[in-house]
Amino acid sequence: MTSRSPRRQRLAAALLAATCLTAPARAQVPPNAQPSPAPPPPQTARPQQQTPAPPRDDEEVVRISSELVQTDVMVFDKSGKFVDGLKPEQFELKVDGRPQPIAFFERIKAGTVNEDAQIAAARGGAGGASPGGALPLDRGRTVLFFVDDLHLSPGNTVHIKRMLLRFIEDEVGQNDEAAVFTASGQVGFLQQLTDNKAVLRAAAARINPRPYSVRDGQSPLMTEAHAAAIEKNDAQVLGYFIDQMLRENPLLSRSMAESMVQSRARVIVQQSHHIARNTLGTLESVVRGYAPLPGRKILFFISDGFIVDDGDSLLRERLRLISDAAARAGVVIYSLDAQGLRTTGADASTGGNFDLTGRLSAVDMGEASAMQAPLYQLADDTGGRALVNTNALGRVVTGALKETALYYLLAWRPEAGAGASAPKYRRIEVSVAGRPELRVMVRRGFYSAPPAEESPRAERKKKEAEKKPEAAPPAGKKSDPGGRELVEALRAPLPRAGLPTTLAVGFVQDDKGSPVLTVSVELDRDALTFAPGEQPHAEFDVLGVVIDDRGKSVTQFGRKLTVTPNPAVPASEQHVVYSFSIAVPPGLYQVRAAARDGGSGRTGSAMDWVEVPEIKKQFSMSSLFIGERTAGQAPASPKPEDIPRSVLLSVGRRFARTSYMRFLTYVYNPAALAGSQPDVALQVQVFRDDQPVFTAPLARLKPNEAAGNAQMPYMAELNLNTFQPGRYVLQITAIDRAAKASTTRRARFVIE
Numbered sequence: 001m002t003s004r005s006p007r008r009q010r011l012a013a014a015l016l017a018a019t020c021l022t023a024p025a026r027a028q029v030p031p032n033a034q035p036s037p038a039p040p041p042p043q044t045a046r047p048q049q050q051t052p053a054p055p056r057d058d059e060e061v062v063r064i065s066s067e068l069v070q071t072d073v074m075v076f077d078k079s080g081k082f083v084d085g086l087k088p089e090q091f092e093l094k095v096d097g098r099p100q101p102i103a104f105f106e107r108i109k110a111g112t113v114n115e116d117a118q119i120a121a122a123r124g125g126a127g128g129a130s131p132g133g134a135l136p137l138d139r140g141r142t143v144l145f146f147v148d149d150l151h152l153s154p155g156n157t158v159h160i161k162r163m164l165l166r167f168i169e170d171e172v173g174q175n176d177e178a179a180v181f182t183a184s185g186q187v188g189f190l191q192q193l194t195d196n197k198a199v200l201r202a203a204a205a206r207i208n209p210r211p212y213s214v215r216d217g218q219s220p221l222m223t224e225a226h227a228a229a230i231e232k233n234d235a236q237v238l239g240y241f242i243d244q245m246l247r248e249n250p251l252l253s254r255s256m257a258e259s260m261v262q263s264r265a266r267v268i269v270q271q272s273h274h275i276a277r278n279t280l281g282t283l284e285s286v287v288r289g290y291a292p293l294p295g296r297k298i299l300f301f302i303s304d305g306f307i308v309d310d311g312d313s314l315l316r317e318r319l320r321l322i323s324d325a326a327a328r329a330g331v332v333i334y335s336l337d338a339q340g341l342r343t344t345g346a347d348a349s350t351g352g353n354f355d356l357t358g359r360l361s362a363v364d365m366g367e368a369s370a371m372q373a374p375l376y377q378l379a380d381d382t383g384g385r386a387l388v389n390t391n392a393l394g395r396v397v398t399g400a401l402k403e404t405a406l407y408y409l410l411a412w413r414p415e416a417g418a419g420a421s422a423p424k425y426r427r428i429e430v431s432v433a434g435r436p437e438l439r440v441m442v443r444r445g446f447y448s449a450p451p452a453e454e455s456p457r458a459e460r461k462k463k464e465a466e467k468k469p470e471a472a473p474p475a476g477k478k479s480d481p482g483g484r485e486l487v488e489a490l491r492a493p494l495p496r497a498g499l500p501t502t503l504a505v506g507f508v509q510d511d512k513g514s515p516v517l518t519v520s521v522e523l524d525r526d527a528l529t530f531a532p533g534e535q536p537h538a539e540f541d542v543l544g545v546v547i548d549d550r551g552k553s554v555t556q557f558g559r560k561l562t563v564t565p566n567p568a569v570p571a572s573e574q575h576v577v578y579s580f581s582i583a584v585p586p587g588l589y590q591v592r593a594a595a596r597d598g599g600s601g602r603t604g605s606a607m608d609w610v611e612v613p614e615i616k617k618q619f620s621m622s623s624l625f626i627g628e629r630t631a632g633q634a635p636a637s638p639k640p641e642d643i644p645r646s647v648l649l650s651v652g653r654r655f656a657r658t659s660y661m662r663f664l665t666y667v668y669n670p671a672a673l674a675g676s677q678p679d680v681a682l683q684v685q686v687f688r689d690d691q692p693v694f695t696a697p698l699a700r701l702k703p704n705e706a707a708g709n710a711q712m713p714y715m716a717e718l719n720l721n722t723f724q725p726g727r728y729v730l731q732i733t734a735i736d737r738a739a740k741a742s743t744t745r746r747a748r749f750v751i752e
Contacts, residue, residue: 068103068104068411068412068413068414069411069412069413069414069446070104070409070410070411071327071383071409071410071411071428071430071442071443072108072296072330072332072383072407072408072409072410072442072443073091073383073407073408073409073410073430073440073441073442074383074403074404074406074407074408074440074441074442075408075432075438075439075440075441076403076438076439076441077437077438077439078437078439080403082403082405082406083432083438084107084406086107086408086432087105088102088105088410090432090433090434090435091105091408091410091430091431091432091433092429092430092431092432092433093410093412093428093429093430094428094429094430095412095426095427095428095429096426096427097427097429100412101412101413102410102411102412103411103412103413104409104410104411104412105408105409105410105411106408106409107406107407107408107409108406108407108408108409109405109406110141110295110296110404110405110406110407140173140174140175140176140177140195141173141175141176141177141298141401142176142177142178142193142290142293142295142296142297142298143172143176143177143178143179143297143298143299143300143401144178144179144181144193144286144290144297144298144299144300144331145164145178145179145180145181145299145300145302146181146182146183146283146286146299146300146301146302147160147164147180147181147182147183147207147302147303148182148183148279148283148301148302148303148304148306149182149183149184149186149207149209149210150183150184150210150275150278150279151183151214151275151276151279151303151304151305151306152209152210152302152303152304152338153209153304153338153339154209156304156338156339156340157207157208157209157210158209159338159340159393160207160302160338160393161204161205161207163393163394163397164180164204164207165201165204165205166394167394167397167398168197168200168201168204169197169201171397171398171401172195172197172200173689173690174687174688174689174690174727174729175195175689175727176195177193177194177195178193178194178195178200179191179192179193179194179200179203180200180203180204180207181282181286182207183278183279183282183283184210185282186206186207186208186210187203187206187207188206188550188551189547189549189550189551189590190202190203190206190549191203192493192590193290193293193494194609196609196611198588198609198611199549199588199590199609202549202588214268214271214272214275214306215268216264216267216268218264219248220241220244222241222264222265222268223367224268224269224272224306224307224371225307225363225364225366225367225370225371226241226265226360226363227264227265227266227268227269227272228265228269228272228307228309228370229363230261230262230265231265231266231269231309234363236359236360236362237359237360237363238258238261238262239359240355240357240359240360241261241264241265242254242257242258242261245257245260245261269309272306272307273309273312273314273315275306276306276307276308276315276374277314277315277318279303279306280315280318280319280322281318283301283322283378284318284321284322284325286299287299287322287325287326287329287331288325288328288329289493289494290329290331290494291325291328291329291330292494293329293330293494295330296330296331296332296404296407297329297330297331297332298331298332298334298384298400298401298404299326299331299332299333299334300333300334300335300336300397300400301333301334301335301336301375301378301379302335302336302338303335303336303337303338303375304337304338304339304371305337305339305368305371305372305373305374305375306371306374307370307371307373308373308374308377319374319377319378319381320381320425320445320447321451322378322381322382323378323381323382323443323444323445323446324425324445324446324447324450324451326381326382326443327382327443327445327446328446328450331382332382332383332384332404333378333379333381333382333384334379334384334385334386334387334397334400335375335376335378335379335384335385335386335387335388336375336387336388336393336396336397337372337375337386337387337388337389338393339368339371340389340390340391340393341389341390341391342368342389372386372388375388376388380444381443381444381445382443382444383441383442383443383444384400384441385400385403385441387400410430414448423447423448423449423450423451424447424448425445425446425447425448426445426446426447426448427444427445428442428443428444428445428446429442430442483541485596485601485603486541486543486558486594486595486596486603487543487594488603489594489596489603489604489605490543490544490545490592490593490594490605492605495604495605495606495607496594496603496604496605497604498602498603498604499523499524499527499528499540499595499596499597499600499602499603499604500523500524500527500604501521501522501523501524501593501594501595501604501605501606502521502522502523502606502651502652503519503520503521503522503591503593503606503607503608503651504518504519504520504521504522504608504649504651504653505517505518505519505589505591505608505609505610505623506518506610506622506623506624506625507584507610507612507622507623508622508623508666509615509622509666509668509711510583513615513616513710514583514615514616515583515584515585515586515612515613515615516581516582516583516584517546517581517582517583517584517589517591517610517612518579518580518581518623519544519546519557519579519580519581519582519591519593520577520578520579520580520649520651521542521544521577521578521579521580521593521595521606521651522575522576522577522578522651522652523540523576523595523604524576525563525571525574525575525576526571527597527602527604528540528563528576528597528599529597529598529599529600530563530565530599531599535564536564536565537562537563537564537565538562538563538597538598538599539560539561539562539563539598539599540560540561540563540576540595540596540597540598541558541559541560541561541595541596541598542557542558542559542561542578542593542594542595543556543557543558543593543594543595544556544557544558544580544591544592544593544594545557545591545592546582546584546589546590546591547589547590547591547592548587548588548589549587549588549589549590554582554584554589555582557580557582559578560598561578563576575651577651584612585612586612586613586614586615587611587612588609588610588611588612589609589610589611589612590607590608590609591607591608591609591610592605592606592607593605593606593607610623613743615668615669616669617669618669618741619667619668619669619670619671619734619736619739619741619742619743620667620668620669620743621665621666621667621668621732621734621743621744621745622665622666622667622668622745623665623745623747624663624664624665624730624732624745624746624747625649625663625664625665626649626650626653626661626662626663626664626730626747626749627649627650627661627662627663627664628650628655628659628660628661628662629659629660629662629717630656630658630659630660631658631659631660650749653747653748653749653750654749654750654752655720655749655750655751655752656720656751656752657720657721657723657725657751657752658720658721659720660717660718660719660720661717661718661720661730661749662715662716662717662718663715663716663717663718663730663732663747664713664714664715665713665714665732665734665745666711666712666713666714667680667682667701667711667712667713667714667734668710668711668712669710670712670736670738670739671736671738671739671741672738676738677703678701678703678712678736678738679700679736679737679738680700680701680712680734680735680736680737681698681699681700681701681734681735681737682698682699682701682714682732682733682734682735683695683696683697683698683699683732683733683735684696684699684716684718684730684731684732685730685731685732685733686718686723686728686729686730686731687728687729687731688726688727688728688729693723693728694718694723698735699714701714714732714734718730720751723751724751725751725752726750726751727748727749727750728748728749728750728751729746729747729748729749730746730747730748730749731744731745731746732744732745732746
């Protein structure tokens with residue numbers, strides 16, 4: 001079914017003739033043979049870095065439905081310890097002040113596959129696996145960082161940037177996914193959920209100080225709090241600024257000075273409201289965008305704070321919309337005050353005013369609480385906490401993630417006709433009967449129906465189409481709805497799974513020493529529509545793009561393909577794979593691919609990142625290329641023409657426990673002392689949940705004189721029958737003992 005070039009056959013042969021690594025349950029066993037001679041570098045390799053199973057195609061996960069309404073609840077004792085073992089009859093649930101019977105109750109551990117199934121059950125549906133196959137057995141946390149750089153001082157920006165980088169290096173686990181966003185969008189294309197630490201580091205590195213725009217540059221300094229007080233006719237604050245203006249401009253009349261001060265305050269208040277709306281609008285968009293992802297997400301909102309005036313109905317409504325969006329998306333917000341420990345009074349570093357008359361003291365004393373008020377509201381309304389008045393932000397972030405590891409899921413049936421009228425904001429209250437000393441963290445409210453401006457995706461598209469009719473195709477040409485669907489799937493922020501699609505991205509070195517990006521796209525054969533007839537066949541389209549870290553397209557690829565089954569080969573051993581390769585300069589790249597079944601019209605997509613190093617100038621290693629050998633296949637085959645067709649490089653990297661996993665990598669540019677051969681050793685390790693479960697002792701690589709020792713291959717095979725089902729990481733570390741240098745490559749795989 002899959003065409004195989006000679007180069008691809010040679011790479012498959014290399015995997016077949018691999019060294020065998022045996023992994024007993026509690027032992028560390030070295031390889032029992034040296035690798036075989038090197039094959040030529042692959043040009044259409046088929047590796048894949050495992051990505052989490054995507055959500056259902058175009059499904060909006062709404063946790064507030066006509067069947068059941070659900071909310072997550074955390075309960076802590078006085079010492080901050082989660083109170084385990086509570087029963088549903090111990091909880092008292094009220095909606096808009098009226099008691100509600102609990103229709104569903106479950107204790108849930110965050111970051112597990114069971115979490116998905118339990119949440120689906122609370123919605124009244126079946127849950128768990130995506131159409132593309134079983135979810136990985138080990139699920140991690142989903143952590144979002146939203147940096148409000150529109151309300152962040154330069155000093156705090158640097159501090160937050162360092163905190164994020166430390167978190168990425170030390171806290172992001174093997175199964176975790178994270179993303180870094182900013183209110184201004186300065187992170188750009190890197191604002192995406194990923195498990196790739198290189199992407200997260202690059203995103204955090206782009207956060208730079210922005211000029212604080214809620215100021216007019218005049219003297220004396222007028223803060224947002226001062227301007228808000230003047231707008232509310234605070235005579236003390238108004239009098240202070242009038243006196244200061246008259247001191248600097250003695251020819252002004254007092255009435256003129258008063259008018260100028262009030263005008264100045266009005267401009268600052270308008271600036272403050274406008275920037276706050278931008279921040280909250282972007283935050284709401286981020287929260288709603290991750291609704292399709294299963295499980296609960298933790299979002300850290302990081303800001304110096306800002307003022308939300310009681311009279312600003314637009315800002316108040318925006319906060320409610322965020323609360324509703326978080327309830328529907330399963331997002332819990334923890335707010336972090338980037339100011340840390342706040343001080344009162346004048347500060348030379350911020351250009352504060354020295355008010356000897358004390359007229360500003362009341363406003364200055366209350367400024368910190370006013371700036372922190374939206375931080376508290378965002379956290380309280382979404383079931384999180386406001387982490388304020390501490391300089392140990394990294395520590396409290398770690399503590400917050402531990403705090404959210406366990407929770408209770410409560411669900412109730414809405415009243416008949418509750419969502420039939422205009423959307424109404426409903427208040428939630430949850431307590432534990434007879435236990436007033438316990439601290440209950442729960443979402444404060446939600447809208448009975450999605451607000452009109454946040455209608456489902458199909459409705460939004462319909463409204464956009466009504467506003468802007470689609471142009472008619474040129475004469476003689478037909479419109480291409482399939483092409484549009486492919487482009488939409490390619491541009492979507494999250495993968496689509498209507499047609500299960502898997503992507504593999506890696507890199508090798510070509511004959512000239514330059515890096516070559518290798519891409520393989522695999523479709524689920526069973527999901528394709530085969531036309532009946534004497535020779536059944538299926539047609540599908542593949543479209544892809546390679547994008548650099550600035551969001552610029554490097555190249556596009558794709559074509560229309562036809563698949564014809566081979567009756568002589570079992571269907572389970574026939575793979576639908578499209579491969580593509582391109583020479584690229586060193587850098588960070590994302591590859592996106594979308595596919596559309598010609599028969600059913602279903603679309604699917606996948607995306608992955610790869611960091612291509614400077615191969616020519618340093619000791620380095622290629623990506624890891626992984627394949628599978630079933631128990632019934634021969635352990636080695638010296639001739640490419642003898643290779644069984646079913647032994648291919650794996651794109652999905654999902655293996656049976658009864659099989660053997662084969663892997664291949666190339667080591668480049670090892671140092672060689674005068675008159676001696678390179679001295680390079682490799683160590684193979686397998687990790688689960690960041691813990692090593694298999695470690696092989698160092699194995700020295702044989703020189704590759706045919707390639708001038710510029711590239712040294714390493715091939716091996718690992719017996720999987722002693723590993724439990726779950727998600728793993730294969731790690732290979734190459735050590736150049738002559739140059740005292742090392743490099744590491746990792747690849748994810750799943751044992752089923």
